[in-house]
Amino acid sequence: MNNSQNQRETVIEINSLSNKFGAHMVHEDLNLNVYRGEILGVVGGSGTGKSVLMRSIIGLQQPSAGEISVFGANLLDDDPSDDATVRRKWGILFQGGALFSTLTVAENVQVPLREYYPHFSEKLLHEIAMSKIQLSGLRPEAAYKYPSELSGGMKKRAGLARALALDPELLFLDEPTAGLDPIGAAKFDELTLQLKETLGLTVFLITHDLDSIHAICDRIAVIADRKVIADGKVDELLAANHPWINEYFSGPRGRAAKLVSP
């Protein structure tokens, strides 16, 4: 950890995390901090436990051991009444958008609002939903469409609009550019960066996308061998001299992504 990280507020703190499914140990003694205002890219081979890590942080996966605190609250131990306060500070874009198929985009965006603010009028719910839809780069007409009527990129933006519904401080994005064409992926990256800068978000970004890593991540955490084996900027990661990291960033795709990065 360098000096600038020492001075930054820690938003997520994970200590000695283990996750096990039967005899399959996915994480063992995993440690990771996420700092306010950064986009942290989380990378690792398929099945290394990136999504399980995210699910552990947001309370959908009970770890076998370890501690996780988010905004200073230990969601595993503390009073469950603290949970709602912390949960409303984050937004989540799951893989594929995870929209409710029987609801329109606007109705999807209203789901978290109705949960946390049941007293809001229909007019206010509609206005907030429309502003989040616009913020996510969708045209207003998209608000009235059902998920089956949307392209892959529009689904991600609709999922993002829902993730932004509660004005989060922390955004979880699980492979947001997967399945998008390169232009759509670059636009989504641009939007993520813009939102981070204008809304002051902290972003936990799971990705396989080398372009996103080079274009928007402030720091990258690499998961391999059941833990975070290195974190930092690409050059710092390469200094760890781990075979997976070297292959990932110095292979043909890694080199190509670096060439086009800003």
Ligand SMILES: Nc1ncnc2c1ncn2[C@@H]1O[C@H](COP(=O)(O)OP(=O)(O)OP(=O)(O)O)[C@@H](O)[C@H]1O
């Ligand atoms: N509920 C579960 N029960 C049993 N095993 C699980 C469960 N959830 C995840 N796993 C296993 O945990 C491992 C990590 O899964 P995870 O989805 O977190 O990987 P990942 O790094 O996100 O992969 P990818 O990059 O392919 O999305 C996998 O081997 C998966 O099969």
